[in-house]
Amino acid sequence: MPRCVTKQNTSMWQAAEYIKVIKLKICRNMSYRKYWNELVDIHGARCYYCHKEPATTIDHVIPYDWDEDNNFNNLVPSCNLCNRLASDMVFEDVEQKRRYILTQRRKRSNQIVICTECLIPYTYRVHCPTMFICAECYDIEYGTEYSKSNVWKTWISQLSAAGIPIEAHRKVREKLLKIKNITIDVKVETLIDEYAFIFNNDPNFARMLIYS
Ligand SMILES: [Zn+2]
Numbered sequence: 001m002p003r004c005v006t007k008q009n010t011s012m013w014q015a016a017e018y019i020k021v022i023k024l025k026i027c028r029n030m031s032y033r034k035y036w037n038e039l040v041d042i043h044g045a046r047c048y049y050c051h052k053e054p055a056t057t058i059d060h061v062i063p064y065d066w067d068e069d070n071n072f073n074n075l076v077p078s079c080n081l082c083n084r085l086a087s088d089m090v091f092e093d094v095e096q097k098r099r100y101i102l103t104q105r106r107k108r109s110n111q112i113v114i115c116t117e118c119l120i121p122y123t124y125r126v127h128c129p130t131m132f133i134c135a136e137c138y139d140i141e142y143g144t145e146y147s148k149s150n151v152w153k154t155w156i157s158q159l160s161a162a163g164i165p166i167e168a169h170r171k172v173r174e175k176l177l178k179i180k181n182i183t184i185d186v187k188v189e190t191l192i193d194e195y196a197f198i199f200n201n202d203p204n205f206a207r208m209l210i211y212s
């Protein structure tokens, strides 16, 4: 501590100490980066865990904060997502960690989402490669044929069997396709109108269906 301690220079001193600690941490944490080329030589340029995405980071199999192990044997090349999924959890071995990460990835990829264009619910990656628009809207936008797949047709018939009037969603898409900058609220209101039209012009019933 400086000899003459005032309120102001105390906080400056603390800030300086803090910066020193951060610098130390950064230096310590970065020392393992020298292994990058060697790791890629051994494990390949793809992520060690998912084998799908290109590796862009180095993962500590046993998290660094656990025992500060920056040794080569504790490192694998990993994609950003896999690296984050296990965060600082500790596993028996690297295979157990890999299984955990793959399960988490699978859970994520089976998320049900709502199309932002026509509001049809669908399963991300199973039905369509994006989280934002469904197979039908995707096909319109990009000229693909996801909506002709059996998996999509089966899904649509399941939704219909569950009482979801798919035609109403398609009408919403048709009506709003050419109009730019429509808020999701307007889309939902348009969908309520379409539902109401199908269900005996009862907007309250339509509203209840959509919000339940
Ligand atoms: Zn990965």
Ligand SMILES: [Zn+2]
Residues within 6 Å of the ligand: 115, 116, 117, 118, 119, 120, 133, 134, 135, 136, 137, 138, 173
């Ligand atoms: Zn859609």
